[in-house]
Amino acid sequence: PAQTVQMTVQAGDPKLQISKHIYGHFAEHLGRCIYGGFWADEDSKAPQQGRIRMDIVEALKKIKVPNLRWPGGCFADTYHWRDGVGPTAQRPKMLNMWWGNNLEDNSFGTHEFLELCNLLGTEPYLAANVGSGTVQEMAGWMEYLNSNDDTPLVLERRKNGHPEPYKVTWWGIGNESWGCGGNMTAEYYTDVYKRYATFAHNYPASPGLKKIVSGANGDDAHWTETCMKNIPLNQMWGLTLHQYTLPTGSWSGSKGKATGFGEDMYFSTLRNCLKMEAVVTKHAAIMDKYDKDKKVALLVDEWGVWTDVEPGTNPGFLYQQNSLRDALVAGTTLNIFNNHCDRVRGANLAQAVNVLQAVILTEKDKMLLTPTYHVFDLYQVHQDAQYLPLQFSSPDYAFGNEKIPALNASASKDAKGAVHISLVNLDPNKALKLETTLAGVSWKNVSGRILTSGKINDYNTFDKPNNVKLASFGGAKRRGDKLAVELPPKSVVMLELR
Ligand code: AHR
Known part of the structure; x- marks a missing residue:
């Protein structure tokens, strides 16, 4: 798990x-x-x-x-x-x-x-x-x-x-x-x-x-x-x-x-x-x-x-x-x-x-x-946007004898008070579960968009220009006062909290 x-x-x-x-x-x-x-x-x-x-x-x-x-x-x-x-x-x-x-x-x-x-x-x-x-x-x-x-x-x-x-x-x-x-x-x-x-x-x-x-x-x-x-x-x-x-x-x-x-x-x-x-x-x-x-x-x-x-x-x-x-x-x-x-x-x-x-x-x-x-x-x-620091410790993505952090992220708050968190899961095989606490930020709803695809080397061609495209993301939920996210493998996700 x-x-x-x-x-x-x-x-x-x-x-x-x-x-x-x-x-x-x-x-x-x-x-x-x-x-x-x-x-x-x-x-x-x-x-x-x-x-x-x-x-x-x-x-x-x-x-x-x-x-x-x-x-x-x-x-x-x-x-x-x-x-x-x-x-x-x-x-x-x-x-x-x-x-x-x-x-x-x-x-x-x-x-x-x-x-x-x-x-x-x-x-x-x-x-x-x-x-x-x-x-x-x-x-x-x-x-x-x-x-x-x-x-x-x-x-x-x-x-x-x-x-x-x-x-x-x-x-x-x-x-x-x-x-x-x-x-x-x-x-x-x-x-x-x-x-x-x-x-x-x-x-x-x-x-x-x-x-x-x-x-x-x-x-x-x-x-x-x-x-x-x-x-x-x-x-x-x-x-x-x-x-x-x-x-x-x-x-x-x-x-x-x-x-x-x-x-x-x-x-x-x-x-x-x-x-x-x-x-x-x-x-x-x-x-x-x-x-x-x-x-x-x-x-x-x-x-x-x-x-x-x-x-x-x-x-x-x-x-x-x-x-x-x-x-x-x-x-x-x-x-x-x-x-x-x-x-x-x-x-x-x-x-x-x-x-x-x-x-x-x-x-x-x-x-x-x-x-x-x-x-x-x-x-x-x-x-x-105003920069919001994040704290977390990333699991590893291992390949052969080497490993790199699977997760990277950054966050900001825009002029209207919406918080955006950009999350990247580099692991091509494993989803990541996140539980996020937001200090001093009031929010009710979360929505998101995701970029991913079936294969790590998928790309867009002139015949199939929408092979890799954005989709809406339903993997983030409010749970109590925390934010729960399931981040699919090899994906970039942008969350918006309002
Ligand atoms: O972006 C291509 C080249 O890379 C640029 O001309 C040069 O500044 C760099 O070496």
Whole structure:
């Protein structure tokens, strides 16, 4: 018989919020994320505004995208923004050297991206080119977008169809500067950062500039330590971290298949995804040393499952399917971020459409929602809600000689007083019984929704787009003043208590 997990939901500090920006997304000029994704092919019959695909926009609006990071990734440090403004026919073409060597025609540039953000109702998060650009180029981009004085760049923006400043406040200063962004040492990068940051002006027409430091790769403590030590706190609003989940755990050779895997790869993927807890804890502790008041946000602005590409597709396009397993990774990772919301105040899943752990896949004019999409749908209730700490001790999920905690969870209270508890059972074979006490929370009724499926590697196809979908959940009941839950194997559940 399943053992019963005792869980306590605590009232928590009313000031501690789960930032909505934890639920951010990422759109790079990579494979078919932009071209053939957000930006329809010229012969496409999909619903469009300009060439922006409105079926994608509508789907993303339903899960509330708080911020969208663009144009990269590695692409950002090769991108010259002036190539992507002005009349489309006159924009120069470039080779996308990082991703598949295809010809980039720059038809999707700054104005098109900001129109996309406007349609989505999302905060744009731009990554400036530090690796192969100049301070002048970045400063010019900021002036073009954010100033309202009659300078030549502002006149050019107005001529290009946008009289008002765009007020873009989120600015990443480089991307992976330890790797594709210039292969810099941490010491060198922090000097470069300070130079760029000096000329990142806060224009009166667009107040609130947020300067974001290109942060560590995985658990590289030295990078974070050096950034925190060398850069004055008032020169950085945020510091990033990139941490991907590889099923095999190795960057060389096979990373593991996106579908058709067995329980061994399922287990190792989840074990690797759980490393996010230790990685975030490690960087947060270093940040605490230099920033006791937690002023600087930790932004995990690239995360997700990275598998081998689908057979027959361009290896540089990073196109992969998305299964129930990936949804469990998403639910688990978002629970980790919620539980670290004192420091983690932003994150971006890599990537929104057709790349890595996408929430949307397209094939010509068709579109499907992946299992990961449904997790973002469930979890949107946590956005900007008050954080409620949980206490419980998880049973193990054992495979071979190893074990991981089967259960992970997070909770919040929204502005109307409804409490939401997101629960993930990673065990593919055993249900979990929970008995939950809610301290200082008044509630009468519980309802819920669940994401699960018959097999750990089930996924949605263009022929069967609803193979893995949300359903209502009847496994939670009020028993006395406690909440009793029976959590099915391999499932993500969101409970609502009112
Ligand atoms: O998301 C794909 C790539 O992964 C990004 O371009 C880069 O920043 C990271 O290495």
